[in-house]
Amino acid sequence: MRERIRVSTGSxxxxxxxxxxxxxxxxxxxxxxxxxxxxxxxxxxxxxxxxTIYILEIIKSTLEQLGASMSDVIRTRMFVTDISKWEEIGKAHGQYFKDIRPVATMVEVKSLIDPNLMVEIEVQALINDICFKDDKN
Structure with a gap:
């Protein structure tokens, strides 16, 4: 069984x-x-x-604690409470992932745990893997 390395939220x-x-x-x-x-x-x-910027900074720091970086992200999932704000959220996402271009999903949800929260993001990263030449698309 592989070792599980955890990062705590402090919550x-x-x-x-x-x-x-x-x-x-x-x-x-x-x-x-x-x-x-x-x-x-x-x-x-x-x-x-x-x-979104604040969230992505938390995620960046978390990845770094685990020996990874934002360039290792292969998927993002964004849960938003108002899909009409997609351009604001997308602009922030693009600041971090414009050149990385992970697969991404943005879906509207009814609510998050606090009514003032508008965005929740989760990511998946893959490190030390065989890389193939980018297709430049």
Missing amino acids: PWEHAVGYSRAIRIGNVIEVAGTTAMKDGEVVGKDSAYEQ
Whole structure:
């Protein structure tokens, strides 16, 4: 069985609910749904763009703790409470992934755990894998 390397959220609910911010097993990293919460408060309360930037910075830091980088991300999933804000969210996503171009999904959901949250993002990364030449498309 491969070793599980975990990154904690630091949340008081982590143990009770049974989750981690991220787990690396071998060359696969999964980062859990991440929101723009800091010390129990929503960062960028009125801005989907600011929330997305904050979330992606958390994800970047998490990946680095596991020996990876944003360039290792192969999939992003974005859960948004107002799909009409897709351009703001997409602009922030593009700032991090314009050249990496992982597969991405953005779906509208009814709500997130706090009514002021507009975005939740999870990612999957693959590191130390055989790379094929980019098709430049």
